Amino acid sequence: MRVCLFGLFLVFALPLFAQDALPPARAFGPDTTRTGVFTGEGTTPVGLACTAAAAEMDCSGFLASGLDGTRLDVTVRVPFASAPHPLVVNLHGYGGSKNSSSAWDDKLIARGYAVLRYSARGFGKSWGQVNLADVNVELADLRSLIGQVVDDPQGLGLHLDASAVAVLGASYGGGQSWLAALTPAFDSPAGTKVRIRTIVPVVPWTDLLGALRPNGSETNSIDVPGSYKLSFLEGLFLGGLRRDPERPYLNYPDYLFLWDAYILLTEPNNSPPLGAQIVDGLAGYRSIWWRPEFFRAVVDNAQNNRPQLPVFELQGFTDDLFPLPEALRMYRALKALDPNYPIGEYLGDIGHPRAANKSGEVDYALERVFEWLDFHLKGLGAASPSCHDPAPQLRCDVLAALTRPPSVPFDPADVLRVDRMEDLATAFAKEEFAAPSVLTYDPANFGGVFFDPFIFSACEQLQPGCPAPPPDFIPGDVAVYTVAASRVAGDAGLPPAQPFLIAGQPTVALRATTAAYRVQLDARLYQVKPAGQRTLVTRGTFALDSGNPLLPLGARDVRIPMFGNLVEIQPDETLQLEITNVDSPYIAPSRVPSVTLVSDVKFGVPLRPPWR
Incomplete structure (x- = not known):
């Protein structure tokens, strides 16, 4: 079991920023992960094979994570359009695979984007074990795979634009999309400079502990233990267990079974060893909210008049798993640190149960995502005059859709646009x-x-x-x-x-x-x-x-x-x-x-x- 210490405190030196909108300073104990086992090495060869279709080239196979060599099931779809191609990484939800929600990919290909899909470790046909979107594991996988497809060491003719990358994901993928903001620029294995130009978290968590164990505080989910959403938690836990004769091992490491049993059998607590380990794991290493280096980078950019990383987030009013506060805490914190931070929001009847997810609304929201990607990856569309980040921005407003009964079809006229979250109410x-x-x-x-x-x-x-x-x-x-x-x-x-x-x-x-x-x-x-x-x-x-x-x-x-x-x-x-x-x-x-x-x-x- 690999562990690493995280002892950074959240400290800001700018008195004009509102501290009550930020997470309290906290030092976390060691991370809990399991890597380097069931990697598929010696069983599954590494490499992609390509086939050509009418409008694209699809390359599929397995690539080895630079973290520990785990073989991950990958598909890269490349349009027959002018190269180099901007790259969108589409991360799947919990228990899903690279084949989940593939209709989004078809629309991205039609707009001229290359799309990277892969099954997260422990899911689909990927080897390894699930580490629950850990910043030191799954996020290392993300950067490794982006770097490898950008380098294209097999000479497949992918022709990807390493300077125009977006990370998009829903639910489990949405939490990882937020965590991708920790390292928006990095080098590929061959030394190519990779730049993530924007992230698009869709119905994500921002504080996984606060989402699964809410206590009524939107900024501090730790110090007073809340109660767990057991229906969701156990639904996710059981739904993520893989049953695949080609992968004859448990895709969960032992510590996830221990965490689950402890949650089921005890009153919520932060007591060591297991109570503290769960808190440290869910908050400290799997939640953007508790990563002080991200907020320090925002402060540094604001002080030096540098562009911020644009964020377009989709969150559900009626999502009982990752509800509106998951969006609000980051929105308020970013606006407190930099009033001009380029974050746009779409809020509606979307997400996990009890959301209706009407097809018309999902399509409408995704069109807003595509407009956002067109602007930030391809330079298409007019910049908003109301955004004041040093770099041009498509939008920095809030779109909120009226929640109608499930039997009432979605109507775009039901979408309200306001400049700020605070303007929803009059x-x-x-x-x-x-x-x-x-x-x-x-x-x-x-x-x-x-x-x-x-x-x-x-x-x-x-x-x-x-x-x-x-x-x-x-x-x-x-x-x-x-x-x-x-x-x-x-x-x-x-x-x-x-x-x-x-x-x-x-x-x-x-x-x-x-x-x-x-x-x-x-x-x-x-x-x-x-x-x-x-x-x-x-x-x-x-x-x-x-x-x-x-x-x-x-x-x-x-x-x-x-x-x-x-x-x-x-x-x-x-x-x-x-x-x-x-x-x-x-x-x-x-x-x-x-x-x-x-x-x-x-x-x-x-x-x-x-x-x-």
């Missing part, structure tokens, strides 16, 4: 509920412990027809607060008899009093029709933990940021807020019994009037 309502409620949770009641490990069955990122599992029975009490939509509109200064949009992240503030040492508070917001039909708008969670089973929490002020959405509310509807200790099968409940007095509930809602 009004704000605050509702107060004075009556206290008592939440009683007894984990001995087996309702609420359900999770659905088959949540990803027959699903892949951005695929329709993958609904979230139905809610589990909730043991204990649920505090319910209902307010008329017309009242919310009036309190925000909007016409009470007109529809409005919930635009962004609602927040729940409350006073929690308990003798327990650990409490999980979950909030859900529903849109309720006059006939009683309820639709989940958004949710959030917050963890309280004294750190000592003998130390009661007592009275605490709590602020729960909900994940957010862009939804139209009619004046005859109501909004229903639920506060509970259980939101399974979405997130696992605590194992700690508790009785919590909830009082002084305040509900804040960002709004805007409809634009059409």
Whole structure:
């Protein structure tokens, strides 16, 4: 097992930058990886073989990672167009392979791009074992393969432009796309200068620990352990296990089985050895959010008036695995460090369950990706006059699509464009509920412990027809607060008899009093029709933990940021807020019994009037 120490602290010397938008300084322990085993050496020969089609040349085979010689299954598709060809690396989702979502590649080839696809180690036909998008393993593979195809040592006639590379990926590939920003310039094995000109993370994580174990803090997922999204986590874990007689070994290293068992059998914690190892592994070595060298590079570029690495990110309002905060934390941090940072966002009903992934919206979003690539790799398109990075930029705005019911087709007219994330809402309502409620949770009641490990069955990122599992029975009490939509509109200064949009992240503030040492508070917001039909708008969670089973929490002020959405509310509807200790099968409940007095509930809602 190869380990490396990561002892860098996040320190900024510029007092004008907002520190509360940045991750706290932290030193991590050693990385946990396993490399150099099941490499395929001596079994699978290295090299690509090419075939010609009507409009392209396809070269497939295996290349050896420069990290440890692991044979990785690779395809390079090259268009019959003027060389050299800009290169787009398209990284697949978890448990997928180089053949996943190949329709994207066809469109890229038609636009004149060469496309590099490969199965990440441990997946598809690639050898090696999965190290979960580790910065020292899978990201080393990425750079190694880009360098090899750029060099073209076999003389296949690939003619790739090493100075015009983009890294695009969805889900598992999206997390790696963000991590590719750590090393946007590097040398190939033959010494060719490679430059990644842009990254396009699609429904990615930015803090893998915060995505899988949310605690209610968008900047610090570590110090108060949240609860795991067991349905998603186990669905990913089981779905990624490979069953291939041609690869007769476990594609997961031992440490991933240990991590999974520890998560299933213990209350979330950061205790050494395994609790700390999981935190260090997921946050320190697999999340762009916790990599201080990236933020230092942003600061250095801003101070010296150098261009930044452009980012176009696609995130889902209704993605319960990697929700809106995965985009917001990086957006806010980058804008705090450099107000002119060239980052564009597309937010919509896309991603993992419960996202609808309507074909019209997926196509619309991908067209925006293609426009972005055309500009940054081929110099096509007009630069935006509102972007002020030292280099010309296509866009630095936010596109947000209205979430409509699954039965309503996507309409491009439902896409709102604003200059900044903060401009989504133009009004704000605050509702107060004075009556206290008592939440009683007894984990001995087996309702609420359900999770659905088959949540990803027959699903892949951005695929329709993958609904979230139905809610589990909730043991204990649920505090319910209902307010008329017309009242919310009036309190925000909007016409009470007109529809409005919930635009962004609602927040729940409350006073929690308990003798327990650990409490999980979950909030859900529903849109309720006059006939009683309820639709989940958004949710959030917050963890309280004294750190000592003998130390009661007592009275605490709590602020729960909900994940957010862009939804139209009619004046005859109501909004229903639920506060509970259980939101399974979405997130696992605590194992700690508790009785919590909830009082002084305040509900804040960002709004805007409809634009059409």
